[in-house]
Amino acid sequence: MPDPTRIDSLVKEFNDSPHGPKKLHQSRTRFMPIVFGRDGKAQPKPGPRSAEAQDFYALRKRCLRSGTLFEDPEFPANNSSLTFSGESRPNLKWLRPSQISPDPRFFEASYSRFDVNQGELGDCWLLAAAANLTQDPQLFTRVVPEDNSFKQDYTGIFHFRFWRFGQWCDVVIDDRLPTVNGKLVYMRSTEDNEFWSALLEKAYAKLFGSYEALRGGSASEAMVDFTGGIAESYEMKDVPKDLFQIIEKGFRSHAMFACSLEPDPYKPEAETPQGLIRGHAYSLTMAKMVDIQTPNVKGKIPLLRLRNPWGNANEWNGAWSDKSPEWKYIPEETKREIGLIFELDGEFWMSYQDFVKYFDRIEMCNMSPDCPIIRQNGNYPWKQSSFEGEWVIGSTAGGCRNYPDTFWHNPQYVVHLKEPDKDDAEGKATAIIALLQKNRRSKRNKGMDCLTVGLIIYRVTERDLIRKPLPKEFFLRNASVARSTFVNLREVTCRFRMDPGTYVVVPSTFEPNVEGEFMIRVFSECPDCMTENEDCVGECDLDPRIKMKAPDPTKPDPQRQAMEKLFLDVAGVDGEVDWMELKLVLDHCFRDDIAIAAKGVSRSYHVAPVESKKSLTPQGEVVCCGLLAMLQDWYVNMAGGDNRPERSTSGDFVVAKERAPLMTGETSPEISAVGFSKDACRSMVAMLDEDQSGKLGFLEFQKLLTEIARWKAVFKLYDTDRSGHLNPFELRAALQSAGYHLNSKILNSLMHRYGSREGEIWFDDFITCAVKIKTMIDIFRAKDVNGIASFNMDEWIQKTIYC
Structure with missing residues (x-):
């Protein structure tokens, strides 16, 4: 008998190896x-x-x-x-x-x-x-x-x-x-x-x-971690005309600033002729319009104070540097007011014009509304909304809009900008939107640097939002109204000025099927302006392409009689089936589907497939093949004709005339290491085992087979190439065809639990997935009062531990 733990141990060994999948989620925090x-x-x-x-x-x-x-x-x-x-x-x-x-x-x-x-x-x-x-x-x-x-x-x-x-x-x-x-x-x-x-x-x-x-x-990364604020950045090659006013206003609002020069690709921290260091972060500690009076001119000049963290003589040596002649035109009172000192301490002043000329980037961190300084002032216009999410292979990692078939699977967020900004003369509404990658720096030892990410914004109507999330067709028909650049930074932030209205923001990685966790935040003058554009969780109608040929309950049903006979043969003397007996029947009924899945898993994880020993007698095989034929007859593909897989050569259902044993080994049948897992079979029993006896009676057994037949018909709708698995991004649609509306968070959890590394869902995993969903919905419905179910600790543990 093959070792049942062989595949589990080999997969664990693979996961723990350097070539295994990269785990993104942080372990439980110790902070x-x-x-x-x-x-x-x-x-x-x-x-x-x-x-x-x-x-x-x-x-x-x-x-x-x-x-x-x-x-x-x-x-x-x-x-x-x-x-x-x-x-x-x-x-x-x-x-x-x-x-x-x-x-x-x-x-x-x-x-x-x-x-x-x-x-x-x-x-x-x-x-x-x-x-x-x-x-x-x-x-x-x-x-x-x-x-x-x-x-x-x-x-x-x-x-x-x-x-x-x-x-x-x-x-x-x-x-x-x-x-x-x-x-x-x-x-x-x-x-x-x-x-x-x-x-x-x-x-x-x-x-x-x-x-x-x-x-x-x-520098913006640390400024955010020190304040909880939201960071912006500006490139000097595309500097806004009012940048100095933005800096001045930022200082008045207690914002933090840093700046840098592009690094020299051939020499780390190379020094320019002006005394600045390339690839090096400087603090920007003051911005002032300073009074100046020369023999020819009297007025104000915009100056900036910067500091090199090295804290040494590596300072700017141009105009307005330490002891430069320009300072003689500044009144002594002004010098005292701005705290002017000349020391080789890394701090220096320069004009705004030189700053734009010689620096390449400036980073700004706006304080969040819960900052103590902001609370004290009481007139801070910004309100913050935030959500956490993730990109998961085969579920929500859809890539950028270069990939229209999968882009719409990315998380979607609705932003309502109801009114224009109070001081905006053009009637525009401002939103600062930040996409923050989680847990990347702490995973750099595993080669997990920041992903290339960005966000795209679409204008929507209330009619557009009837379907949640927005479907593929919406993005094919509509152009975006704004977008960020895609860049491999921890946080990508953009400031948008748009007409008041409703928008959908789509954060994504550049390539599809790249996993990562993120937090998205919006600062605007509108409170609680962001919501998730998600489907409501619950049940829906079965896909019309699948219809059950239900027997007339008022007439004798030979198929039901034959099934009951089969059930008694499988169950034995106690008249019920446990998970082990159920596994033997299901593994044989669906042996072709399971064989395809087993080969796919072995290819994905580079392990040899485990051969399964027969555990049914020849008569038992005939009975189960007949059962499979009957199950296939229950559902018809209404869209494409007969959806039934190829029949076994065993023919139609055969009723055993004698109570011959269906299992080899009456008391200790061999359990295959492949097929439906022990846990899956136990979950199937639990799904319909209302008295929690650990066994199914005939009526429960009949209901289970009906559900499995329905789910297999759904699976075949999407497994059009007969590969034995659902392709990435098909799980949402398949489950909806089976009668379940789920949101992205639940789909992500299902993909983490049941999906392969490539985001595929194999047949046996799809059935197990459907079993879990139905069971959890049934548990909730049993206690549902106006969409809310209440459990005490005893009830919750007792209900969930059994399923």
């Missing part, structure tokens, strides 16, 4: 989820949370009681926290601040943008954001809690807070830092005894799994 009250104070998020979440206050209390210094088991002081490979580095030691400085301090007097200096790690993008963070005390203390200290209650434990895909979380670390020769290797402060910036970088590295995960990035 404490938190919320901020209206007073700005943080507290644990109410409700259930992972038991593995690290609680800073509980851990510190435990260390105080035991008199020990905290050592973080989740981010250990070894090479695994440094690099993806865990490769060792000579002379590197992990030291606590007290081993680096005789008088370690979290802050030396206070904090400022000059406390952020880059080390060996290529994370200037993070430092640019950290320097901006110091500009506002309320934002800073949100990320860097004030109860971090080397004095009061010191136990070697610190914590920092970051926004993580819609949820703030508290990241706990110990204070062991990587050093060489007693000096910090990575981010450091100007003061040798100040450690807040080094510890902030360590906490951020833990958030993504290692220090190496922080190598290379966009």
